[in-house]
Amino acid sequence: MKIAVTSTGPSIDSAVDERFGRARYIIIYDTLSKTFETVDNETNLNMAQGAGIQTAGNMAEKKVELILTGRVGPKASEALNKAGIKYVENASGTCRSAIEKQQAA
């Protein structure tokens, strides 16, 4: 299963970025291989509008199944629902701790 966490930095030990569509980076963690991939989200970060739905589209393309972030806006939420991607809001701490907390739950 692929879990994505919105991140302020490129490492899994970076702090969680509370923004979804305008997150600086997105860390995608694969629970099977226990490896992670970093997605640079700068293009979406600088968009005048529609950042959330484009980020959601990218997550669908990456076959992410679960997203951990601060908050998802209404349009991004609609796009994620359409893609069948679940999300958990109010994530905090580092990306690693957010993933561990989620796996423990």
Added chain:
Amino acid sequence: MLNKITTPLKIAVASGKGGTGKTSVAVNMAAAAATALSFLDCDAEAPNAHLFFQKQAGFRADNHDEFFDGVEEFYVTVPEFNENLCNGCGFCKTVCKFNAITMILNKPLFFAELCHSCDACLKVCSMGAIKAAKKMTGKIRHKKADRDIALTDAILNVSEAKSPPLIKKIVKSDSGPSLTIIDAPPGTSCPLVAAVYNADYIILVTEPTPFGFSDLKLAVETARQLKVKFGVVINKYDGDFGDIKKYCETENIRIIGIIPFDIQMARVYSGGGIIVDEMPHTRELFLKILENAVSEAVK
């Protein structure tokens, strides 16, 4: 002097900051003009100029549509997607400069509120999966000349975010015989630009407050970029110009009128009244502002 205008002339009233007195200045200049003119209320998110004219004409404030002679619906083009014809190429998403389309599981997902009706997606779809549909985003209302003033306003539907197409439409279709007064929306973004871009002169109404001054500077920058002539009216002047007068001198901007802070004017305005009618001694003041704007515009 106003009777001598021979070519169509558009005078816009704008401000940057809301609440400085755009509509007060625009409506009262129109009422003071005593010449045939066209009045465009371009504040499509909250048009209110008609309230003053309708009270003057004896209509009740809650009966807006009856006051107008004609109401037309305004439509923009939006794409309509047929998923069955779509091959999932994603070209529509690529060309959309407004990020209104995303691809989810190889199918387009469209957000109408982000769409700017540019039609790019319609043009690039090779599968015929996108068709042009119409969306009603607002109304345009006309009132035939009453006391020399022909009023047109635009009213955006509740929940719609984009007023510029609607504003452009009334500005473009204005066939004012000689003089047109444009009551512009507040701010200095797209709605304002749509209202004033082809005006001959912009009256920037400001007030001696820090916000009024700050937004005046933004409005000046906007007018300069649009290359439209402009001057400043200081409203609610209470004996202290703040930094406005000095700024105008430094920037070589002409102050074409000063309206004193007057509780009676505020009272008349709040009651939906036309100040120059209820306080006849103010007629000269508003007329002078308009005449100054006209003579600067034709210079």
